[in-house]
Amino acid sequence: MTMSGITRQDLRRILEGPGSEADAAVWEAAGTLDTPFSDLGFDSLALLEMAVRIEQEYTVAVPEEAVENLATPRAVLDFVNRRLAEA
Amino acid sequence: MSPDALVVTGMSAIAPNGVGLEEYWAATLAGTSGIGALQRFDAGSYPVRLAGEADRFVASDHVPTRLITRTDRMTHLALAAAEWALADAGVDTQRLGEYDAAVVTANSSGGYEFGQREMQALWSQGPRSVGAYQSIAWFYAASTGQISIRHKFRGPCGVIASEQAGGIDAAAQAMRTVRAGTRLAVTGGTDASLSPWGFVSQLATGRLSERPDPRRAYVPFDTEACGYVPGEGGAMLVVESAAAASARGARRIYGQLRGSATTFDPRPGSGRPPALRRAIESALADAGVRASDIDVVFADGMGVPEYDAAEAAALTDVFGRHGVPVTVPKTMTGRLYAGGAALDVVTALLSVRDGVIPPSVSITRPVPDYGLDLVIGRPVRRTVRNALVVARGYGGFNAALVVGENT
Known part of the structure; x- marks a missing residue:
């Protein structure tokens, strides 16, 4: 099965939740992908929830230990897309 | 004016008969009731079908999207009410030190509506579908915590769960906190458990009115008193010492907590x-x-x-x-x-x-x-x-x- 990769807007939807279209511009802004999650206002619970949602939607396991090392949106996108490419 | 007196410099209200302090007060003086048929869900099969719903409070108008999905309605109400009370008090939160302000709220039911959603996910889709935020959104201290985070108030914060007495108990704790030297306290309380699960839990007390007429369902001290109608909403207050309020040039003082x-x-x-x-x-x-x-x-x-x-x-x-x-x-x-x-x-x-x-x-x-x-x-x-x-x-x-x- 081919699975399309995860995009920054997918990640926005997963992290911001439904009704978050207003935040789309922030996610398009240069630099956002390399901004630490803590600076974007996401706490550890948000990242744990993100990991579970990614696992459900993309069938890519994101272990808790991995979450700790994925400090920015780009790190998450790279991690998931790499796993998808390997699958 | 005694400098040690504890004064209220900001207030807010979210009630079934009015959203916002002056709207609530005008409705209250006019005798306008917010009690009516419960609309939040189909209560047709419940013995109690009336409630006081603060349905004109629309969370998305007042609370950031990100917080709406991660907190219960009781916390949406608390976040908005706290913000309005602080604005009413004219407090420049940027000028407060990190530990200068405390948050002490009352809560009695916890995040029932949020919790019900997660329970339904648990039973229908399994444990991996339960969101991580259930761990804090249901909690009595959720509103205190979210207000504290939002305004960066890290003074002595707390929550008091003593059901309908909680609003006073929280105010009393805020009074002790300010007397002990904290510059300012936000206090008050909100509850919003008009979801099916929350409703069923309330029914268990046997104290809810089953009379269907909204004009006669809740009649305390009346010969036909038959229980009460549950509602949602609450209020917040900003408490300071008179000296501190005066020092910052507070624009109004509603009165004292004596x-x-x-x-x-x-x-x-x-x-x-x-x-x-x-x-x-x-x-x-x-x-x-x-x-x-x-x-x-x-x-x-x-x-x-x-x-x-x-x-x-x-x-x-x-x-x-x-x-x-x-x-x-x-x-x-x-x-x-x-x-x-x-x-x-x-x-x-x-x-x-x-x-x-x-x-x-x-x-x-x-x-x-x-x-x-x-x-x-x-x-x-x-x-x-x-x-x-x-x-x-x-x-x-x-x-x-x-x-x-x-x-």
Whole structure:
């Protein structure tokens, strides 16, 4: 099965939740992908929830230990897309 | 003005009959009730089908999207109410030190609506579908925590869960906190458990009214009292010392929080009397006022005959028969649990500000033996120097608070 990769807007939807279209511009802004999650206002619970949602939607396991090392949106996108490419 | 006096410099209200302080107050003085058929879900198969819904509070108008999906409605109400109270107080939060401000709220039901959603996910899709935020969104301290995070208030924060008495108990804790040196405290309470699960849990107390007529369902101190109608909402207040308020040039002072007391009833069957009277007398003593100094009582008004009789006895023991005007504006909102007494404290301070006692509604046949001078149907113009707020929480909690004009 081919699975399309995860995009920054997918990640926005997963992290911001439904009704978050207003935040789309922030996610398009240069630099956002390399901004630490803590600076974007996401706490550890948000990242744990993100990991579970990614696992459900993309069938890519994101272990808790991995979450700790994925400090920015780009790190998450790279991690998931790499796993998808390997699958 | 005593510099040590504790003053309220900002307030907000979210109630079934009005969203925002002045809208709520205008509706309350007009006797406009917010009690009606429950709309949040289909309650057709429940014995209770009325509620006081704050349905004109739309969370997305006031709370960031990200927080809406991660917190319960009770916290949406609390976040908005806290923000409005701080804005009303004109507090520049940027100028407060990290530990200068505290948040002490009351909560009684926890995040039922949020929790129900997660439980449904658990049962229908399995444990991996339960969101991580359930771990904090249901929690009694969720609103205190979210307000603290949002405004970066890291002074001595806390939550008090004593059901409908909580709004007073939280205010009392805020008073202690400010007396102990914290610059400012945000206090109050909200509850919003009008989801099916929350509703069922409330039904278990046996104290909810099953009468279908919204104009007669919640009639405390009435010969036809048959329980109460539940509601959602609450209120927040900003508390400072008079000296601190003056130092920052606070633009208004609604009044003082003069004194309070909390008691707990003896266990059922002990033969000892309920402890409500002691709470009232102790609050008067703490405030340094006599019974004759009280111009109006905002009663708990459970609407359950046994409890109405007990409250009436406590009030007439302290004030004498027909000794003081008594009002129950919550007849227009239903009982808001942790939000109830907080809203009564706000209402009492508005009463002090404007020199008017808001009415109770729906009561048509007061029990004569109770000996209460109830304010019914229309507001009464009267200088209010001191007002007593009385509240009781399920399980034996009693609390009383004296508020008064700023002197």
